Amino acid sequence: MRRTHLEGAxxxxxxxALHGKALEALQALADLLLEASEEWIKALGHAGxxxxxxxxxxxxGAELDDVLAAVSRIAVLRQQADEAARTxxxxxxxxxxxxxxxxxxxxxxxKLQAAADALQxxxxxxxGYVLEGVAxx
Numbered sequence: 001m002r003r004t005h006l007e008g009a010x011x012x013x014x015x016x017a018l019h020g021k022a023l024e025a026l027q028a029l030a031d032l033l034l035e036a037s038e039e040w041i042k043a044l045g046h047a048g049x050x051x052x053x054x055x056x057x058x059x060x061g062a063e064l065d066d067v068l069a070a071v072s073r074i075a076v077l078r079q080q081a082d083e084a085a086r087t088x089x090x091x092x093x094x095x096x097x098x099x100x101x102x103x104x105x106x107x108x109x110x111k112l113q114a115a116a117d118a119l120q121x122x123x124x125x126x127x128g129y130v131l132e133g134v135a136x137x
Contacts, residue, residue, distance in 0.1 A: 025105075
């Protein structure tokens with residue numbers, strides 16, 4: 001996941017005290033990103049435990065299933081993040097206190113959505129690496 005997306009979101013959120021109904025939608029998007037990050041950590045952990053990461057260890061079937069399940073869950077969470085970002089935009093348009101808050105809500109949401117996209121790309125790279133290792137190993 002690109003660190004700059006999250007740093008950008010934190011920076012934007014620090015510019016103004018956001019509040020109201022759109023803040024709930026922003027929190028929902030952030031919660032999805034947190035859950036996807038937890039799945040990423042699971043995927044990496046299972047890949048390492050199964051010897052699916054570089055090294056001489058064996059290839060574990062249950063661990064492989066866990067890696068693939070985490071990668072699949074990340075894909076679902078990324079789709080949910082897309083929907084949450086659309087909801088955030090709609091809520092911000094309806095409820096933001098002026099253009100400044102509208103911009104901060106939508107720009108912050110965009111950064112979080114970009115982070116979710118980057119996390120999914122990284123998980124797909126891991127999946128390919130793991131599957132290649134199983135096929136070759």
